[in-house]
Amino acid sequence: MHDLVHDLAIFVSGEVSFRLDLSNDLHSLSDNTRHLSFRKDTCDLGKLKVLCKAKCLRTFVALPLDKLYEPDCSKYPVPYDLLLSTGSCLRVLSLSQSSIQELPDSISHLKHLRYLDLSYTEIRELPDSICTLYNLQTLLLSRCGNLSRLPKNMGSLMNLRHLDIEGVPLKEMPPQITNMKYLRTLSHVVLGYGQSGFKIKMLNEFEHLHGKLGILGLENIVDAAEASEGNLTNRNSLSKIYFRWNANAGAAESSQKEKEVLDALRPHTNLTELEIEFYRGTIFSNWLVDHSFSNLVSVCLRDCKYCWALPPLGQLPSLKELIIGGFDSVVSIGDEIHGSGTSFSSLEVIYIGDMLEWKEWSFSEAILEVGIFPRLTFLVFYNCPKLVVGLPGYLPSLKELHINDCEQMEVLLFRNQQSVTASSSLNSKLKSLVLKRCKTLFKNSMNWDLQRHPCLETLNIIEWEDESFPDEGLLPTTLTDISIQHSSKLEGLNGKAFQQLTSLKSLYIHVCQSLRCLPEEGLPTSLEDLTIAYCPLLKQRCEEGGEDWPKISHIPSLRLKNI
Secondary structure, eight states: OHHHHHHHHHHHHTTTEEEESTTOOGGGOOTTOOEEEEETTSSOGGGGGGGGGOTTOOEEEEEOOSSSOOSOGGGSOOOHHHHHHHOTTOSEEEOTTSSOOBOOGGGGGOTTOOEEEOTTSOOOBOOGGGGGOTTOOEEEOTTOTTOOOOOTTGGGOTTOOEEEOTTOOOSSOOTTGGGOTTOOEEOEEEBOSTTSSBOGGGGGGOTTOOEEEEEEOGGGOOSHHHHHTTOGGGOTTEEEEEEEOOTTSOSOSOHHHHHHHHHHTOOOTTOOEEEEESOOOSSOOGGGGOTTOTTOOEEEEEOOTTOOSOOOGGGOTTOOEEEEEOOTTOOEEEGGGTOSSSOOSSOOEEEEEOOSSOOEEEOOHHHHHHOSOTTOOEEEEESOTTOOEEESSOOTTOOEEEEESOTTOOEEEOHHHHHHTTTGGGGOOOOEEEEESOHHHHHTGGGSOGGGOTTOOEEEEESOOSSEEOOTTSSOTTOOEEEEESOTTOOEEOHHHHHTOTTOOEEEEESOTTOOBOOTTOOOTTOOEEEEESOHHHHHHHSTTSTTHHHHTTOSEEEEEOO
16 A cells, blocks of 8 residues: 555656656656655665756755664765755755765855755864855754854844754854744754853743753853743743753862752753753752652753762652663662652653662662552663662563673672562563673572563573573573673583573574584474574584584574674
8 A cells, every 4th residue: 555655646746756766767857846855875876967957956855764874974975066056946955864074155055945954964064155045944963973163143044943953062052043033943052151152041032942952061150040041940842951061071169059050940840851961969959859840751860970869750750761870979779769659650761870889779668568660661770880789679560671781780689679579570571681791690690580580581691701501490481582692701502401491482692702512402493583693613513514404404594694
């Protein structure tokens, strides 16, 4: 049905719209063509040199690649010089992910241009002549990592409605940007130092902003009085705000002043997403956990190195996603994050990482009995080198657990908690477990107690430390998918242990250079999919005619890859 609709759309559009790909060329391009689109990786871009035929072209769109970002943009050159010389009627121009590094002054010839997309390019500078495109309404510059400034006269683009500069390392905002009174989208602003530069009170010039707004350079705010001039409390059209201090600003002169500034930055209660980075205070503002923020579903707190405790985020009734990272002063996490009453009633996802000093969960028995994270389904730990125990307690809804770079973690669950939750473990919903670079946890593998998780189906082991895997009885028979990756010390697979895995359907072995052979007992007869990649010793034995070929020849889907 989709193909039929597509063909019908092409038929109806006739000569007016043209899509260039491998199945056609530009010979059928005519004076009547108004809209041209193409995929840079599926056509010969040299064909575009005949664009001069379409003298009244209104739309030129380079369709995005399957990958979000193609790092080698030079592979997809676009003859934009020809476009600019012949496309005087253009309304829409998209050069996203193209090889363009510099926009020529002749861009000013496109007087009718409404929409310009330069996102995901290596462009280094925008010419001043772009400021004469008075009809421009949308300018997309997201992820232009080489662009550090905008033209001084950007304020001349008074009809601009959408300016996306997300991921652009701007050092300052252009001085006349407040002339853009009708801006509805402004991904972020950069506050200036001293008397010059953009001030937070200038946000009041943008009455129509909605959606997402980032405020960077907050270390340049003098005091709470200045912060309050941003009037964020009345911004009821903003759904996401992120506050960012400079990562290199160093410690604040007064942590109290930092808190007062954050107090004054209180947003409207319509907010759904909040992100705070490099905050220099020692404690957070009370508004962060105010019950009135009933719409807040996502909170991200990163690199707040001077905060010694997390705020009681459990009081946010609608919070679904929590990201915590880089709290260098936090040693323990416990009751303080719950607050009073029912806590984390909606929380489903937690990412917690780069916690270099964090050693333990410390919840009281009272909190454990009530339940810590009753709806949590997805939990990720990464780079918590001193954390000893993974799970804070019984998590009845947990389905996926990732533990990465937690070198000193000894067990997944406290022994005393294991006894308390013995009956509850039968109701465990854990389906997927990923363990990566967990040296101590790997040594204590027999303490994993994976048999207590009757729903476990997927296991991913990365950088296993032993010569053999797994020990007998370690893995539950419910497993259907196992992945073993980047384990240079692994020499053999335990045949008896694998024979116990009667539900195993998929086995993925990747970059295990020392793995010599498959077990003598063979692999489970239930196996349907086997991939062996970049394991030179094993691959040779598993090729047709090799010593291990009889052990795997019956497997329906078999892939052998090498460097």
